[in-house]
Amino acid sequence: MTDAQLIEKFLNGDVNAFNTLVRRWEKALYNFIIRYIGCREEAKDICQITFIQAYRNLVILRDPQKFSSWIYRIGLNVCRDEFKKLKRRKTHSLNNLDYREETSLNQDLKMEKSYSNDPDMAVHNGDIRNLLNMALQSIAEEQRVVVIMKEYQGLKFTEIAETLEIPVNTAKSRMYYGLAALKKVFDQWDIDKEKIIYEM
């Protein structure tokens, strides 16, 4: 059954049709979010929030054929909102009411920062994921989104352009600059294809 058919069923009252959509898209959406935001725990929450929003707003989706672009767009907007909140959130010790500015994002990156001075260690330890996460987080957001959508979600540039509401050539340009920026980062860390393959 296609996404459009499932949506139609859902709008006619079959909530299990929506659950099928969730099953179908949760992995792709989660992997998009985790690469965008760089934090596993937050990615789960954001994924859930995205589906909740989709559940509530599916009735206003004009073209059910465009569900994929729509769900990615919601996911991206939630990511951006949550990212702003993450930067502001404080955790509190209830014992003495003292404040520490520490977000779960920072906690995740703390682990990763131990590799930032030695990416070789990350590669040596088989921590390819952390390494690539750091690299992706270091490039401009608008480039990162396109790179993730292309390299990991396998979207066509027309789909990326539709999701981000930008011209196709702009999407391709951002991809170019994103890859170029990543190349610089990999060069700084002396990472190349052979090293990655060897360590994998």
Next chain:
Amino acid sequence: MKCKFSQAQLIGYLYNEMDARDQKLFKTHLAQCSDCQKELQTLSETSHILKAWQEESPHLRLVFMNEISRSGRFWSKIKLPGFINSGWALAAIAGVVLFLFIFSWLRNGANLNLNDEDIADMPNRKQFLFSDSDAIEPRISDFQVQTPENNTYGLHATLAKSRDKKILKNINIMANIMDNALEEKYRHYFHTPSKTQGIYLDGLGVVFLLDKDSKKEFLETEARSIFKTISSSQEVETYSNKSRFGEGYHTTESLNGLKTNLIEVVENYSQTLLPISPTESVVIAVNFNKQKGGATTRSSRLVLRIQKKDLDTFNQGKMELNEFLKKINMREY
């Protein structure tokens, strides 16, 4: 790039998203242009490195259930007091119903035992939505009933699923304790529109639902107690206005009082929660209702989640207080 081909075209060629004519032209050009060859090679290698990050499985355990709402057939089964038959009363009830989304894998789909007591109580409950992790969000609206006849079931069936009377009894005791503890401390500060409710959900644990009046009022009274130098109502108003937008030092400061008390209740009366499995959680969800009069704000909520195993470990003296407090997950929405 000095060639006539743009970066966008280079990318289009790399990912095979170029129309056939342009592709042919570019291929011809590529054969003669070392710069483009080099550039393409570099981009291709970078792309290859990125692919080393394998996909992960989310393990979301996310399931949506139908909302339960008024339907003629359903409501005919409920014995309601006579005054509720008025339009106003029904509208009021319709505005205050319980809707709970459960995020867990469906285990036994069709068996549904809604007793009359559960059904009759449904209009009086508030909506909460929560997940297997800790995203909890209140909603208030009508909901559709799912009955055994049409072979689907509403989330209320899961609420009714707690067949263990002991668990239900203990949860009710804890809910009352929570009410009394907070009422004692805060009775001069804010109005509690409804009693704390405790709900047990198999596999998740216990959820305590608290309803509090306007956060603004709460913060005003907290501001007075915390900032003793404040004497003018204008200053309090200023602080409270800051809190309306979720900003300002005192917003967090004021909420901490409530958080501390809630945690203390759970710590001190944890024996009441003994029947809860260590793999489950104790969740406290506080819903701050919209401000009455004046500018309206979104209702906001505070969610605390404690893993039962952490509570047990702490109570056994195997965990320091500071460490225990760090393990408590708090979110504000």
